[in-house]
Amino acid sequence: MTVGYVDVWTDNIISGWAETPGGGTPAEIRVEIDGRYVGSVLADLYRSDLQRNVGYSIDISNFPRGLARKMALRVGGDDLVLRPTGADSAPERATHSLYGGMWIDRDGWRDVLDGKISRGEVDDALAQQLVDFERDGYIIIPGAVDKDLLDRLNRDIEDVWAGKVDGLKIESYSVDIGLLRVVPVDNQYRYGSTKLLDPHLRLSSARYATSAPRVVKFLEAIFEERARAFQQLCFTMGSQQPIHKDTAYVKVDGNPMSMAATWLALEDISEGTGELEYYVGSHRSPDYVFGGISKWMEHSPGQHEDFLDSLHRDAEQLGQKRSKFLGHAGDVLVWHADLAHGGSKITNPGVTRKSLVTHYTAKSHSPFYMRSLNHKQVEVNGVSFTSQYGEINA
Structure with missing residues (x-):
């Protein structure tokens, strides 16, 4: 079974470690925002505390503030999902863009306008x-x-x-x-x-x-x-x-x-x-x-x-x-x-x-x-x- 942990989750960086069964290949960390896939990294950085290459680090310092709360890390396929403490719940209604928007950009905006x-x-x-x-x-x-x-x-x-x-x-x-x-x-x-x-x-x-x-x-x-x-x-x-x-x-x-x-x-x-x-x-x-x-x-x-x-x-x-x-x-x-x-x-x-x-x-x-x-x-x-x-x- 794939295992994964988060050491740091801030508006600037997400880091931790993950490992596949047997440790033969690096674990893939899939990054999702509001449930939509946006990219991936491998957990292949050396960790001196664990004495093996199982670490990962994702620099998000150039991303909009608050985006970290909408992120999730899917480790090793669909087996394990890591989220930050206090993560945002799923949006009430999805926006057209993955990167947010105004109320007129959300599904069902016309109902809101009628109200x-x-x-x-x-x-x-x-x-x-x-x-x-x-x-x-x-x-x-x-x-x-x-x-x-x-x-x-x-x-x-x-x-x-x-x-x-x-x-x-x-x-x-x-x-x-x-x-x-x-x-x-x-x-x-x-x-x-x-x-x-x-x-x-x-x-x-x-x-x-x-x-x-x-x-x-x-x-x-x-x-x-x-x-x-x-x-x-x-x-x-x-x-x-x-x-x-x-x-x-x-x-x-x-x-x-x-x-x-x-x-x-x-x-x-x-x-x-x-x-x-x-x-x-x-x-x-x-x-x-x-x-x-x-x-x-x-x-x-x-x-x-x-x-x-x-x-x-x-x-x-x-x-x-x-x-x-x-x-x-x-x-x-x-x-x-x-x-x-x-x-x-x-x-x-x-x-x-x-x-x-x-x-x-x-x-x-x-x-x-x-x-x-x-x-x-x-x-x-x-x-x-x-x-x-x-x-x-x-």
Whole structure:
């Protein structure tokens, strides 16, 4: 009979030892999350206390906090299952993704919505938005940001590029030499493949625009609590970024799929400027699992190209339509954490595509960077704003 024991089970590491009958071959440790297989290791590490190679160690320090409570180790086939003390019980209803999600991502979500409607928690307009979001992976809120606030934000952004605002950085990519820079704001890079990082760090107008009432109402509906805004990217030109999913790069602790993003049109967007494009319904494609165990690309960077290719394969196999967002100034598109999206090819060079992207999670969750950084947060219109680049100017 296979035997197995756990010595350590934390949010960072799971270790112990296991042995097959007779000890002829190493025991296989199959890792499961909520009952679904995600990977395996062999118990073949040397244990000085046992004087044989029967140890195992699983590093989960780069996984979301709390995931360890959902894990189980199946040792030697189906014979023995090890769980942490205080393990979470099976979820009430399974989410579409192995890596969690919001209530709209769970089986039976429509029954939950009907209950919210009957209790008066959700009005007809919001209910339709939720239905559309669950089906398509995005919604559009026309005129979500009023003209006066939008004009103020655009003036503030111009001041940033004119060198009148300190403390902000840009990320700029030089295609010709393949160089990615993160440097203080420099106007010479503005009209290339450049992102202004976290303008909400210094611009109150960015915080107010991305916490507009109709946007906040929807975010609070999908999170079932207040929202946390933790990353912003401001563009002058189209990014032409390949179609991707945020969940591969933008890391949320506690529940990687409890995330949404907004794309605010800072001007009327015209075709050919590298406008936002996406595969409708792609948030319901199967998980792409890096290294056999993680939603996050950094766990297995060598798979990145295959990951990007898989999004197009999924779209073709599942009949997901490729669509574009040609928004008017003040319009906001809200997308699901797992919607496949990117910047379309620029066919009208020299024409701007001014936009502001913001990533949010539920306030009870945190971006991964908050494990090591604890910068002051500022609340605006019920949204908690934080940045990895410093303290927010209130």
